[in-house]
Amino acid sequence: MLFPFEVGTDWTWPLALWALAEIILRIVMLGIIPGNRRPTTAMAWLLAVFLVPSIGFVLFLLFGNFRLSRRRREQQAEVNERVRSGVSAMADVVSKYSGPEWVSSAAELNRRLGSLPMVDGNSVQLIPGYQESIDAMTEAIRGARTYVNAEFYIMSSDAVTDPLLTELEKAAERGVAVRLLFDHIGSLRVPGYRRLLRRLKASKIQWKRMLPLLPIHGQWRRPDLRNHRKILVIDGDIAFTGSQNLIEPSYNNPRHRRAGRKWVELMARLEGPIVATLNVVFATDWLSETDESLEAQLQLPEDPRRGRVTAQVVPSGPGFVTENNLRLFNTLIYSAQHRISICSPYFVPDDSLLYAITTAAQRGVDVELFVSEKGDQFLVHHAQRSYYEALLEAGVRIYLYRAPYVLHAKHFTIDDEVAVLGSSNMDMRSFSLNMEVSVMLLGAETVDLMRSVEVAYREESFELTLADWLHRPMLAKYVDNVARLTATLQ
Numbered sequence: 001m002l003f004p005f006e007v008g009t010d011w012t013w014p015l016a017l018w019a020l021a022e023i024i025l026r027i028v029m030l031g032i033i034p035g036n037r038r039p040t041t042a043m044a045w046l047l048a049v050f051l052v053p054s055i056g057f058v059l060f061l062l063f064g065n066f067r068l069s070r071r072r073r074e075q076q077a078e079v080n081e082r083v084r085s086g087v088s089a090m091a092d093v094v095s096k097y098s099g100p101e102w103v104s105s106a107a108e109l110n111r112r113l114g115s116l117p118m119v120d121g122n123s124v125q126l127i128p129g130y131q132e133s134i135d136a137m138t139e140a141i142r143g144a145r146t147y148v149n150a151e152f153y154i155m156s157s158d159a160v161t162d163p164l165l166t167e168l169e170k171a172a173e174r175g176v177a178v179r180l181l182f183d184h185i186g187s188l189r190v191p192g193y194r195r196l197l198r199r200l201k202a203s204k205i206q207w208k209r210m211l212p213l214l215p216i217h218g219q220w221r222r223p224d225l226r227n228h229r230k231i232l233v234i235d236g237d238i239a240f241t242g243s244q245n246l247i248e249p250s251y252n253n254p255r256h257r258r259a260g261r262k263w264v265e266l267m268a269r270l271e272g273p274i275v276a277t278l279n280v281v282f283a284t285d286w287l288s289e290t291d292e293s294l295e296a297q298l299q300l301p302e303d304p305r306r307g308r309v310t311a312q313v314v315p316s317g318p319g320f321v322t323e324n325n326l327r328l329f330n331t332l333i334y335s336a337q338h339r340i341s342i343c344s345p346y347f348v349p350d351d352s353l354l355y356a357i358t359t360a361a362q363r364g365v366d367v368e369l370f371v372s373e374k375g376d377q378f379l380v381h382h383a384q385r386s387y388y389e390a391l392l393e394a395g396v397r398i399y400l401y402r403a404p405y406v407l408h409a410k411h412f413t414i415d416d417e418v419a420v421l422g423s424s425n426m427d428m429r430s431f432s433l434n435m436e437v438s439v440m441l442l443g444a445e446t447v448d449l450m451r452s453v454e455v456a457y458r459e460e461s462f463e464l465t466l467a468d469w470l471h472r473p474m475l476a477k478y479v480d481n482v483a484r485l486t487a488t489l490q
Helices: 012-032 039-051 053-063 070-090 101-114 130-142 162-173 184-188 193-201 254-259 274-290 324-335 351-362 378-385 388-394 428-433 444-459 466-470 474-487
Strands: 119-127 147-152 177-183 206-210 230-234 238-242 267-271 309-316 339-343 366-372 397-401 411-414 418-422 434-442 461-464
Touching: 012 039, 012 053, 039 053, 039 474, 101 309, 101 324, 101 434, 119 130, 119 274, 119 444, 130 162, 130 230, 130 238, 130 267, 147 162, 147 274, 162 177, 162 193, 177 184, 177 274, 184 193, 184 206, 206 274, 230 274, 238 274, 238 418, 267 274, 267 434, 274 309, 274 434, 309 324, 324 351, 324 411, 324 418, 324 428, 324 434, 339 351, 339 444, 351 366, 351 388, 366 444, 378 474, 388 397, 388 466, 397 444, 411 444, 418 444, 428 434, 444 461
Parallel strands: 147 177, 177 206, 339 366, 366 397
Antiparallel strands: 119 267, 119 309, 147 230, 230 238, 238 267, 309 434, 339 411, 397 461, 411 418, 418 434
């Protein structure tokens, strides 16, 4: 018999039809889900649909499509083409980099994927202090003359951000064009959001939510798509980018404050032609949310050179057809000859990145990974832990940044040649779902600056050994493995 119950009673036919529908659903999804997805991701979705078909199907409808709308993808492609055609205007500053060939190869990859060139003549200042970063951005806004473009995943009006928001308001009052973007869901879920909206509505700041989820206004998309970028550009002369959101360091959360939990970040203050290319990323997002073009802003100043650092901006996200950040990370890691230092608060690599890192360690490269002892997101933290054994067995040294602090900085260095920092984690969300921005910085001068940050992290961390890790409780192993499965549902 097809169904394990007697057909003929009043309630059996609905159950029979329901069971038949679930069988058909499983068969249909078997041919749909694997399309254009990683095998691990497809298997996770298929497992969800096969175990609980109706719930799995609904979740797949909500979260299974990571693409932006066709309009936004077409806008991104149009902007990419404009950038490519406009690169000739930057011919006098496009890089004359003469370092290792593998670095030039990575830069060419970035240019083809993200359309932005590698440029010389930049200065870089790394700012590891949370309050120091807020102060530096506030001071830069205070000196704004023509425009301020600000874009952050999370924004809040609180005691720490109040001086910066006040300077934005003052700048707008004195005639500076102040444009502000923040992620709708990212900011909505933290205390201070309503107060922020009241301030913005009462000011002359031009502001928009990024990726708004407002079905009543016809604004709908996959609910967990995020614009995770952090960019501040002042007058085309100064830019800031990195890992830090505009919120106080405990995220306005009383539970975090009681535990003494604060976020540790790294931001960079940049000058030179790299500022113009970072502004291209902001202008793309502003166009997507407002239909207003900022093309007139994207010209280089007469004397753009401000230093000796060669740099390149790498945008990524579902607006691109390729995973720009993942391809760059893999390329650089496979090219490493001596040393790799990685800092990622959410380290949930796909197979390609895990192989790149473990292969590097196995061929004799010194590889170290900085992560938090205790994460702020339960499932992501436990999924991350499920990779520790493979990493340790390959020879990767793992440093756990002591709780209660959350090491939220996102950067890595390769040999003495390359430093990369920005908003992107090394997890599948940042590779596929989030709109991210990274900056590749070349040369020993910048790598030395990053090494100083890494030394400070090491002093605040303790090293995890394979022997200790293998003796953790069985329940912890079980939770880690289950969480690893959920991390692939994209």
